[in-house]
Amino acid sequence: MEEAEALLLRLLEELLETGRTVEVVCAAHPELIPEVRRRLALVRGLQAQMDALFPPQTPDTEIGSNGNASKPD
Amino acid sequence: MAFAERPYDPVMQPEQTTILIQRYLDRIPGDAHAETLVRELLAQAVQRLHRLCSNLLHRRYPRLARPPVNLQAEDLLSAVVARLLRALRAVQPGNVRQFFALANQHMRWELNDLARRLDEQPRARSISDSSVPAPASSDSGLSINARRMLAAIEGMPEEEREVFSLVRIQGLSHVEAAEIMGVCTKTVQRRIHRSMLLLAEALDDLRPQDPP
Numbered sequence: 001m002e003e004a005e006a007l008l009l010r011l012l013e014e015l016l017e018t019g020r021t022v023e024v025v026c027a028a029h030p031e032l033i034p035e036v037r038r039r040l041a042l043v044r045g046l047q048a049q050m051d052a053l054f055p056p057q058t059p060d061t062e063i064g065s066n067g068n069a070s071k072p073d
Numbered sequence: 074m075a076f077a078e079r080p081y082d083p084v085m086q087p088e089q090t091t092i093l094i095q096r097y098l099d100r101i102p103g104d105a106h107a108e109t110l111v112r113e114l115l116a117q118a119v120q121r122l123h124r125l126c127s128n129l130l131h132r133r134y135p136r137l138a139r140p141p142v143n144l145q146a147e148d149l150l151s152a153v154v155a156r157l158l159r160a161l162r163a164v165q166p167g168n169v170r171q172f173f174a175l176a177n178q179h180m181r182w183e184l185n186d187l188a189r190r191l192d193e194q195p196r197a198r199s200i201s202d203s204s205v206p207a208p209a210s211s212d213s214g215l216s217i218n219a220r221r222m223l224a225a226i227e228g229m230p231e232e233e234r235e236v237f238s239l240v241r242i243q244g245l246s247h248v249e250a251a252e253i254m255g256v257c258t259k260t261v262q263r264r265i266h267r268s269m270l271l272l273a274e275a276l277d278d279l280r281p282q283d284p285p
Contacts, residue, residue: 009267009270012270013263013266013267013270016266016269016270017262017263017266039270039273039274042273042274042276042277043269043270043273045273045279046269046272046273046276046279047269049218049222049279050222050241050269050272052128053125053128053219053222054125054241054242054244055124055125055128056241056244
């Protein structure tokens with residue numbers, strides 16, 4: 001169970017860092033695509049709420065400020 | 074609280090910020106004007122906290138910022154500065170990283186306290202002042218989400234909490250945060266991503282709440 005969670009986290013981190021699509025990042029684990037999508041949606045929903053509570057001071061404080069993570073799947 | 078109104082200086086370079094703060098920290102022990110130095114040291118943190126308090130007040134509780142309540146961010150900040158001053162006197166940070174750790178901790182506590190007070194205010198007024206219409210039911214608990222977010226931040230592992238606090242709460246750039254933590258900006262970015270993943274997991278039932 002912990003291994004599965006670690007794998008999920010690793011895939012999500014790769015997704016956020018590289019800006020690749022969910023399909024590409026999960027190519028070796030297609031069964032995880034629905035859960036990765038769900039977690040990614042949670043992160044983006046939370047991002048909006050965090051931005052409201054802690055407005056970014058500088059452009060690079062936003063997640064995906066490299067233009068990667070904000071790209072549509 | 075003049076220093077809280079000092080405008081953000083976008084020209085200041087990250088290394089200037091850390092050098093400046095370290096210089097203040099080095100001079101504090103034995104300095105006859107330590108109080109003045111500590112106040113200057115706090116200026117940037119307080120300025121950022123002022124912005125966060127204003128944001129919370131005006132976006133979430135605009136009604137409280139208008140007459141007859143006229144609640145202002147400055148009113149909310151006065152206690153914060155006093156508390157930070159006391160904390161800095163009691164625990165003198167030895168370096169910039171320790172200073173920000175202390176400031177971040179107090180800023181999180183103060184924001185949590187502010188959210189709690191704002192949540193309590195409409196209920197208290199509806200009991201004590203019958204001339205003022207009762208608040209809309211949507212007012213109650215508006216900043217519960219904020220408090221849950223702050224609690225989740227508090228519960229994160231040290232590395233993620235530190236980077237999240239420096240970047241999102243203090244409003245520092247990735248370059249400034251990297252300088253303070255002694256890591257590269259890529260590491261800062263990776264920890265920020267991880268912190269968001271951890272927070273999303275901890276707050277997966279959090280629902281957006283619209284301002285009144």
